[in-house]
Amino acid sequence: MARDAATTRARILEAATTEFAARGIAGARVDRIADLAGCNKALLYTYFGNKEQLFDAVFAGLVRRLVVDNPIDAEHLDEYAGRLLDYNAAHPEIVRLALWDRLERDGAGMRSAELLATDAAKAAAIAEAQSRGVVSTRFSPETAMGLITVISSMLPFVQPADGARLRAAVTTAVDRLLR
Amino acid sequence: MARDAATTRARILEAATTEFAARGIAGARVDRIADLAGCNKALLYTYFGNKEQLFDAVFAGLVRRLVVDNPIDAEHLDEYAGRLLDYNAAHPEIVRLALWDRLERDGAGMRSAELLATDAAKAAAIAEAQSRGVVSTRFSPETAMGLITVISSMLPFVQPADGARLRAAVTTAVDRLLR
DNA sequence: TCTCCTTCTAACTGGTTAGTTACAAATCTC
DNA sequence: GAGATTTGTAACTAACCAGTTAGAAGGAGA
Numbered sequence: 001m002a003r004d005a006a007t008t009r010a011r012i013l014e015a016a017t018t019e020f021a022a023r024g025i026a027g028a029r030v031d032r033i034a035d036l037a038g039c040n041k042a043l044l045y046t047y048f049g050n051k052e053q054l055f056d057a058v059f060a061g062l063v064r065r066l067v068v069d070n071p072i073d074a075e076h077l078d079e080y081a082g083r084l085l086d087y088n089a090a091h092p093e094i095v096r097l098a099l100w101d102r103l104e105r106d107g108a109g110m111r112s113a114e115l116l117a118t119d120a121a122k123a124a125a126i127a128e129a130q131s132r133g134v135v136s137t138r139f140s141p142e143t144a145m146g147l148i149t150v151i152s153s154m155l156p157f158v159q160p161a162d163g164a165r166l167r168a169a170v171t172t173a174v175d176r177l178l179r
Numbered sequence: 180m181a182r183d184a185a186t187t188r189a190r191i192l193e194a195a196t197t198e199f200a201a202r203g204i205a206g207a208r209v210d211r212i213a214d215l216a217g218c219n220k221a222l223l224y225t226y227f228g229n230k231e232q233l234f235d236a237v238f239a240g241l242v243r244r245l246v247v248d249n250p251i252d253a254e255h256l257d258e259y260a261g262r263l264l265d266y267n268a269a270h271p272e273i274v275r276l277a278l279w280d281r282l283e284r285d286g287a288g289m290r291s292a293e294l295l296a297t298d299a300a301k302a303a304a305i306a307e308a309q310s311r312g313v314v315s316t317r318f319s320p321e322t323a324m325g326l327i328t329v330i331s332s333m334l335p336f337v338q339p340a341d342g343a344r345l346r347a348a349v350t351t352a353v354d355r356l357l358r
Numbered sequence: 359t360c361t362c363c364t365t366c367t368a369a370c371t372g373g374t375t376a377g378t379t380a381c382a383a384a385t386c387t388c
Numbered sequence: 389g390a391g392a393t394t395t396g397t398a399a400c401t402a403a404c405c406a407g408t409t410a411g412a413a414g415g416a417g418a
Contacts, residue, residue, distance in 0.1 A: 099278055
């Protein structure tokens, strides 16, 4: 076994992502994560503290990547929503983890100063686009963001297996709502 | 103690609703449900079989009430969405239970023949309204239902504490999308 | 090669949990 | 009011599970 702390940490995070996405915090089993990561259970505790802190690490990492990989484009919110949809299709764990976080911890993982700041920045970008007349003022910037989130992230969740038609529906909906 | 099977069953269902809505299936504790219902744990098993079947009973009952209490009005889908929003605000357990069901059981509770039939009936009502020109044909009936669901049930979930402004946003959004 | 430090493991622990059982008490029937 | 049935309980059990511990194995520097 490659004795390398960084690699082992990464393997644990990957295994934990799978397990937490599938079963949530209460349903996840520490032994299952260790088995999947191919390492001893005790390492989870030396590297991450405990089960919930491991969830924190997993979730914070994925959310950070989601935010970095999907910068907002307030001029073309429909395409932004389409890209979010594609991203969620390619990384189905993220939406599931976010839902577990809301349900099991009242959204504790979404309240980091960092994430609140990027949320505020997105709202500001929309507000600015509204002031220039590029985006409709029908909705507040915050509500507009909420609508985009809900349509791009939750619609495939309540309507599974819709495929290519779904993407058209998402961009059409966002265009219709916010232009 | 009032020795009455029907009443006891009802108390168990009520307690289980609270516990399952708060913690999900994996997180729920059978002892906690029994305590809250003020009865012996063994009664849950004599009346409902096991923990998961108890969840089934809780969820099926609430979904049935939701469907009965909120008939679709394809002529005024914006108001229909507004009513769903109000209903969810008054009964916050339902959305949570539906999410637990999706996450923990891949939506098994939403696949009853009864519920599939009412879903089909709703889609048919929308299709009929579309053919009369009352509802836009921008989206398929199924996608239209999905959009209504997501906006009336999930928007308050991702945007907590918005209040009266939220209702206006929901009706405006549905009107804009489907009229 | 000796020593120190990091990485890793097997085995254990104490508390928890879903589900069961054997039995008691209330209610119903006749 | 006797006997059968329904409704309820206390105590138990076997499995499970998060977290710990004591110490082994590997590597780096001298």
